[in-house]
Amino acid sequence: MAKIVENVVKSISKVAEDDPRRVIHSMKVGLAVTLVSLLYFFQPLFHDFGTSTLWAVLTVVVVFEYSVGATLGKGLNRVMATLLGGILAVGLHGLATQCGHIAEPLLISIFVFLQAALSTFARFSPKIKARYDYGFLIFILTFAFISVSGFRLQEIIDLARNRWATIVIGVFSSLLISIFVFPVWAGEDLHNLIANNIDKLASSLEGYGNSYFKIQENANAQDNEASMLQTFKTVLNTKNTEDILANFARWEPSHGAFRFKHPWKQYLNLGALTRECAFRIDTLDKQLNTNFKKILKFDDGIKEECNKITLEASKTLKELSTTLKNTSQSAPCIAHQVAESKDKIKCLKEVILKSMANLSADYEKLQVVITEITIATILNDILNYVEKMVDCNRELALLANFKQDKEYNSPDSESKNDIPAVENSGSLISTENRDNNLSNVTVVNSSQVVAITIE
């Protein structure tokens, strides 16, 4: 028994710890429901509406969602659908009553059937499902409610009007409390989710660099940090959350750095690239785990290059995440960094290639080299995605009008970069050309050949 209580307490405190705003949200819902209930107690205010006032209470319970966007979306859907459903029901009811007392219930039944069937069918349309599903449900509900009530009640117009007015009161109260008492913005949550996901990839990459490619003092390092290495795994499954948040965010008014028509779609693009990158890190993770012993036999030079590349990729991702968090334009140094990392990949490939010159006999060496090539290919893949993420983030910052960093504006900072900014890249060609200038290219021909394979 004590055990059960303990477990319940644990799971309760976990729910609260995961996101402390949940406690506040619960109290906000309680507050909204209570406030609207109080209105019912003051008869003078609401003697017009009678028991319809209860619809306001029900509306608050149903409409009050966690984020402002979700509440707004549901509230507007409910208000509009109740209005339209009410008008349609009153109109068709007028038509039905003119056909005599026998035809009336028959006609009303046919109308109810047709309206319910057609609206239900419309809910299957993907566009409607995404934004107006709840509206269509309420449309059916209100229409059926008003139509059927009309059979016994004379003041059907009053009923429709009361229902609508009380629903407006409920939605309005919910929105007031949702927006002005510790608001939770779906857009902000989406923004932070993406930035944190990028951060997680950075941490994992840093972990891999340190545990696998450091010139080994401590062979157990990778065990100690195992849990830290796996942080990227949560990123693989956030697509659904991102889609839902973006859907809610579209309803939200301007707040903080986010305007009403903020480019939420671009966040989904950035999220998708982050996930693709996470899948590449997953591949790296599997390779590292399976071939741990072979990696120990890597040449020190290759290990060092791998270490540098992973750490730099991690650093780039960290900076990317920071600029996103600060809602600022990404500094040109990030593009510079990616370009440098890509140059390092070239060096790595060349070192590997040189080591392949005297292979044929030694099969053990051969398999180490194959692992080296595999790892280099994956690192190259990861860098490509990091580059795409940098580009995508730059586009996002432009679309969203994020504030520009000071250095980015000053004219002399651009001339400082001797390496041309990888402005319209994502193309490997620009890096390829730059490659020819490298002083340490000794086996140019072969490097190009393998480079194409590995990319």
Add this chain to the structure above:
Amino acid sequence: MAKIVENVVKSISKVAEDDPRRVIHSMKVGLAVTLVSLLYFFQPLFHDFGTSTLWAVLTVVVVFEYSVGATLGKGLNRVMATLLGGILAVGLHGLATQCGHIAEPLLISIFVFLQAALSTFARFSPKIKARYDYGFLIFILTFAFISVSGFRLQEIIDLARNRWATIVIGVFSSLLISIFVFPVWAGEDLHNLIANNIDKLASSLEGYGNSYFKIQENANAQDNEASMLQTFKTVLNTKNTEDILANFARWEPSHGAFRFKHPWKQYLNLGALTRECAFRIDTLDKQLNTNFKKILKFDDGIKEECNKITLEASKTLKELSTTLKNTSQSAPCIAHQVAESKDKIKCLKEVILKSMANLSADYEKLQVVITEITIATILNDILNYVEKMVDCNRELALLANFKQDKEYNSPDSESKNDIPAVENSGSLISTENRDNNLSNVTVVNSSQVVAITIE
């Protein structure tokens, strides 16, 4: 204008074509709403409930979902939550009225606040969210509704009883129509979704085998079939649908081959493996597209092996999908096939290895060999997942008590299999041992070395 109408008609017919059962479902909802409305027209039947009868109509609109499982889940949640919410409200209302007319609204307000806040908080718990979210919503709603009504109404017990009874009528009507008029079972949908996903992987693999690894008569083959090759891509994004369907399926009673406690979780496992396999096929797809020219230069022997392996993997997946669709135990020949394909991978590796003997000088040949190794690694990965899927499906068939194939039962069939059934495999060791018996192992040592790398 005509254009708009045309587009609307097109999108309507698309919604219907995608799943013709949607049209039937829409009519079922119309029917249910209309039938319950009719009850309202017959006063003698329902003079007890008065206008509360309308709750039955509203319940049908809100509770009637696409599948039986979803309707059952929502219906049971609604019935139970209304009952509990009503009882709690009536009880606390009795307590409050005993404290005098001034304390009563105060106490009721406090109760409403506490109940709404606590229940809202409970909805954040993952376990509750998954199955009882709607129930908690209705619990808050009913409690607030009855408590607040009690302030003006004397017959609060009647109100609670009527509300509950009409909701039971609504839920019962919905369930009757949902189950007995062209039922849509979430469980069956999940079963078919997984089987079709496996089928899609099979088609894609077959396409790759035919377009890339056939000894080329027609170099444009891969263009013609491009759309067919991409069928596997839809599999990458069905996780969410699978989770939702499994959640609904748990509510469903026994139907067809599916019992009440059918192992739905195992379907999710099989679905996850299918998706992992699809990711490997995605990697294969990218490799094939990037290195198309190098693949043209593959040795004919290697091409042929690759072709055989992809076609056999495809055949295995097709058979797996068929046994699943027939809800029968998988025949032992499937395990046999996987084992044979794995032997083919060994052969492929050896052929590649032999061709590496005189490499060092020729860098162009070298890059072709690296591509060969990469492709072989990916094919090996795919085979591993096919094997895991076969195992997972066998386990599913056992857990679900699917009917056994005749040959599987006959005692002599087992002795026919000279290769030991890969019963507890997924392990590469058993295949490894078998390898030593192969007559064409000429470079045993090196093969083992590379085999470990490639796996």
